[in-house]
Amino acid sequence: MKPLIQTVTLLTFIIFKCHAQGNINSKLWYKKPAKQWEEALPIGNGALAAMIFGGIETEQIQFNEETLWTGEPRSYAHKGASAHLGEIRRLLNEGEQKEAEALANEQFMSQPMRQMAYQAFGDVYLDFPEHGTPVAYHRELDLETATVKSTFEAGGVRYTREAFASYPAKAIYYHITSSQKGKLNFAVRMDAIHAKKEVKINGNEIELSVQVDKGALNGIARVKVITDGELKQVEGKLTISNATRATLVLAAATNYLDYKTVSGDPATKTAGILRKAPAFETARPAHITDYQKLYNRFNLVFSNSKHSALPTDERLSRFKGDPNDPALLALYVKFARYLLIASSRAGSHPANLQGKWNHKLNPSWDSKYTVNINTEMNYWPAEMTNLSECHEPLFQMVREVSQTGAEVAKEHYNAKGWVLHHNTDVWRGAAPINASNHGIWVTGGAWLSLHLWEHYRFTQDKAFLQNTAYPLMKGAAAFFLDFLVKDPKTGMLISSPSNSPENGGLVAGPTMDHQIIRALFKACIETAGILKTDAAFAEQLAQTSKQIAPNHVGRYGQLQEWMTDIDDTTSHHRHVSHLWGVYPGEEITPTATPDLLKAAMKSLNYRGDDGTGWSLAWKINYWARFLDGEHAYTMIRKLFNPVYDAGQKMSGGGSYPNLFDAHPPFQIDGNFGGAAGILETLVQSHLEEINILPALPKALPDGRVSGLCARGGFEMDMNWAKGKLTGLTIHSKAGNICKLRYGSKVVSIPTSKGKTYLFGPDLTILK
Numbered sequence: 208m209k210p211l212i213q214t215v216t217l218l219t220f221i222i223f224k225c226h227a228q229g230n231i232n233s234k235l236w237y238k239k240p241a242k243q244w245e246e247a248l249p250i251g252n253g254a255l256a257a258m259i260f261g262g263i264e265t266e267q268i269q270f271n272e273e274t275l276w277t278g279e280p281r282s283y284a285h286k287g288a289s290a291h292l293g294e295i296r297r298l299l300n301e302g303e304q305k306e307a308e309a310l311a312n313e314q315f316m317s318q319p320m321r322q323m324a325y326q327a328f329g330d331v332y333l334d335f336p337e338h339g340t341p342v343a344y345h346r347e348l349d350l351e352t353a354t355v356k357s358t359f360e361a362g363g364v365r366y367t368r369e370a371f372a373s374y375p376a377k378a379i380y381y382h383i384t385s386s387q388k389g390k391l392n393f394a395v396r397m398d399a400i401h402a403k404k405e406v407k408i409n410g411n412e413i414e415l416s417v418q419v420d421k422g423a424l425n426g427i428a429r430v431k432v433i434t435d436g437e438l439k440q441v442e443g444k445l446t447i448s449n450a451t452r453a454t455l456v457l458a459a460a461t462n463y464l465d466y467k468t469v470s471g472d473p474a475t476k477t478a479g480i481l482r483k484a485p486a487f488e489t490a491r492p493a494h495i496t497d498y499q500k501l502y503n504r505f506n507l508v509f510s511n512s513k514h515s516a517l518p519t520d521e522r523l524s525r526f527k528g529d530p531n532d533p534a535l536l537a538l539y540v541k542f543a544r545y546l547l548i549a550s551s552r553a554g555s556h557p558a559n560l561q562g563k564w565n566h567k568l569n570p571s572w573d574s575k576y577t578v579n580i581n582t583e584m585n586y587w588p589a590e591m592t593n594l595s596e597c598h599e600p601l602f603q604m605v606r607e608v609s610q611t612g613a614e615v616a617k618e619h620y621n622a623k624g625w626v627l628h629h630n631t632d633v634w635r636g637a638a639p640i641n642a643s644n645h646g647i648w649v650t651g652g653a654w655l656s657l658h659l660w661e662h663y664r665f666t667q668d669k670a671f672l673q674n675t676a677y678p679l680m681k682g683a684a685a686f687f688l689d690f691l692v693k694d695p696k697t698g699m700l701i702s703s704p705s706n707s708p709e710n711g712g713l714v715a716g717p718t719m720d721h722q723i724i725r726a727l728f729k730a731c732i733e734t735a736g737i738l739k740t741d742a743a744f745a746e747q748l749a750q751t752s753k754q755i756a757p758n759h760v761g762r763y764g765q766l767q768e769w770m771t772d773i774d775d776t777t778s779h780h781r782h783v784s785h786l787w788g789v790y791p792g793e794e795i796t797p798t799a800t801p802d803l804l805k806a807a808m809k810s811l812n813y814r815g816d817d818g819t820g821w822s823l824a825w826k827i828n829y830w831a832r833f834l835d836g837e838h839a840y841t842m843i844r845k846l847f848n849p850v851y852d853a854g855q856k857m858s859g860g861g862s863y864p865n866l867f868d869a870h871p872p873f874q875i876d877g878n879f880g881g882a883a884g885i886l887e888t889l890v891q892s893h894l895e896e897i898n899i900l901p902a903l904p905k906a907l908p909d910g911r912v913s914g915l916c917a918r919g920g921f922e923m924d925m926n927w928a929k930g931k932l933t934g935l936t937i938h939s940k941a942g943n944i945c946k947l948r949y950g951s952k953v954v955s956i957p958t959s960k961g962k963t964y965l966f967g968p969d970l971t972i973l974k
């Protein structure tokens with residue numbers, strides 16, 4: 208029990224409600240239906256996702272089920288590739304990069320070379336012939352209830368439509384009412400963009416079956432209609448007449464069971480879900496209770512401005528000229544939490560490049576899992592914003608790629624442990640894909656393993672560390688003990704062949720790899736200490752770590768991206784991977800390594816402030832870690848402001864009207880990375896202390912946050928006004944010593960597990 212936290216949260220909530228004109232700051236809302244996909248509003252229950260357009264005459268529910276992908280179970284490992292490893296390394300050592308890449312393209316890459324694509328599933332259309340031009344149209348996504356609603360009046364009748372994706376019911380609900388009896392007349396139909404599809408009607412159900420074009424997967428989606436009106440089958444549709452209310456329940460499944468098995472029975476599964484689906488009146492409160500268990504743990508309030516009461520699209524466009532709408536940033540953070548809950552629930556797959564929302568058969572980058580930044584970024588806010596459970600799907604994927612990655616480690620590197628290169632898909636491919644100049648990047652598995660370590664650091668869950676995290680981390684580390692190789696020029700151990708993500712081609716010894724490997728080794732050493740196990744292995748990691756090539760400062764004062772000082776300071780490449788040690792890594796810090804930090808800042812300044820959505824989001828986090836709140840805010844502004852080229856096409860990062868992040872096109876990583884970055888300006892906890900308001904931008908002078916988690920097993924509520932801390936509550940989940948820093952003031956207090964501590968603005972303990 209945490210009565211104090213609850214009281215503070217309640218007070219916060221009340222003040223917030225009064226301050227914010229209803230709960231407008233927990234809503235994305237619009238005065239018109241969505242014209243394009245990026246204006247529609249997302250719902251999801253982890254496995255199912257849908258975009259709701261709110262159309263008046265034709266409503267579209269474009270939906271996905273997370274396991275519908277092209278391809279089939281297979282190993283992507285290239286048998287015998289390891290025979291060429293020595294030669295590729297030799298060529299790189301001798302400066303023959305093109306030759307090394309050519310040989311690797313021939314002999315070392317994934318089979319097949321490309322991974323598979325996430326697929327749109329289908330659409331439910333609702334045709335309303337009588338609505339004409341209605342008045343008082345309103346459309347919203349309410350983050351507090353995870354429901355999408357549209358309302359309007361036509362012919363003196365008020366129509367209300369509400370949609371949600373229920374995790375407990377495993378189904379999407381869409382409920383329509385008319386304010387006058389019997390005024391609801393519409394038709395329901397289903398369709399898909401797949402070439403192989405079939406629609407059948409049976410009683411009050413429509414069934415859509417699809418078969419992917421290239422692959423083993425097929426899916427079935429069913430919509431059941433429950434209404435008080437008259438229901439008829441008419442030419443491939445269900446018509447509903449003279450109704451006052453109608454509920455559509457949508458279930459979808461495929462024959463995918465796991466990455467090795469495709470013998471599932473989607474017909475039986477979807478029939479079972481619909482049979483058990485509760486009525487709307489029961490399903491709605493059950494959905495809200497389930498959702499709020501996660502959502503209500505956290506809140507963030509920044510002050511309102513004159514723009515806060517505007518519809519979200521207008522608010523977004525005003526932000527460009529007048530970036531004084533702090534509450535919009537709070538909405539963005541809460542929206543990111545909503546998106547994580549909607550796309551990553553226990554038992555589901557992790558959020559992919561588009562979360563789970565995709566309306567294409569050939570989405571950009573196949574809407575896969577790109578792990579040289581994008582997938583990790585999706586989970587940056589998970590622990591901090593009190594959504595630890597939503598991290599679990601990522602851990603399950605790590606378990607699976609550790610299995611496929613063990614085969615790749617053996618076949619490609621003759622190494623123990625496991626390795627994942629820069630991408631994976633639903634078949635858990637782990638081999639280097641696409642082309643050797645960027646596909647051979649060996650630290651994807653290492654980086655993902657650190658997410659398990661982070662989960663432990665936040666939750667202090669030792670059973671998780673012992674049973675889940677450590678075996679996977681250890682396997683990832685074991686790979687590098689075999690893989691690291693002596694650089695003939697420096698005598699240091701380096702990562703070769705590899706790549707500095709998507710910049711500079713195939714190389715020996717990219718800086719980022721060394722930072723990640725050192726961080727993984729450090730995490731394993733600490734874990735072995737905590738679990739009192741594997742002392743010899745830990746010692747081997749410690750000895751090896753010392754021999755890994757260190758960070759270097761180059762001739763322009765920059766942090767070198769590679770072993771040699773060849774950085775191009777005019778390059779504005781979107782990846783700035785060699786700053787990984789600043790964020791999410793922590794080996795480059797203002798106090799421990801000020802010179803390296805200065806060099807990292809130089810590198811980031813050379814790269815410039817522009818970028819794709821996720822690149823901007825990463826830069827917010829970098830500037831927060833540099834403790835420069837103003838520069839962080841410059842980056843936040845860019846993440847909100849779409850950039851258009853002369854042809855009015857979006858050309859740089861920014862946000863779409865539905866606040867989806869634009870790479871462009873839509874890529875969800877920026878939503879998550881942006882939220883993490885905004886919070887990183889408020890609290891940082893990576894250096895064995897909780898640093899309060901370390902990089903608060905001037906534009907966020909007043910605010911409060913509750914339910915924010917910090918490493919060491921702490922949960923905090925915090926208020927500030929005019930840029931100064933006004934109150935702080937820390938709840939200790941594990942009984943660790945709590946070290947707090949606020950400006951130059953540092954206090955350290957022992958805590959008891961389960962106790963809550965109240966601090967004054969100068970960090971004096973009040974209770």
Ligand code: FUC
Nearest residue numbers: 560572577581709819870
């Ligand atoms: C990486 C990035 C691209 C894009 C893709 C999905 O390859 O370099 O910008 O985000 O992932």
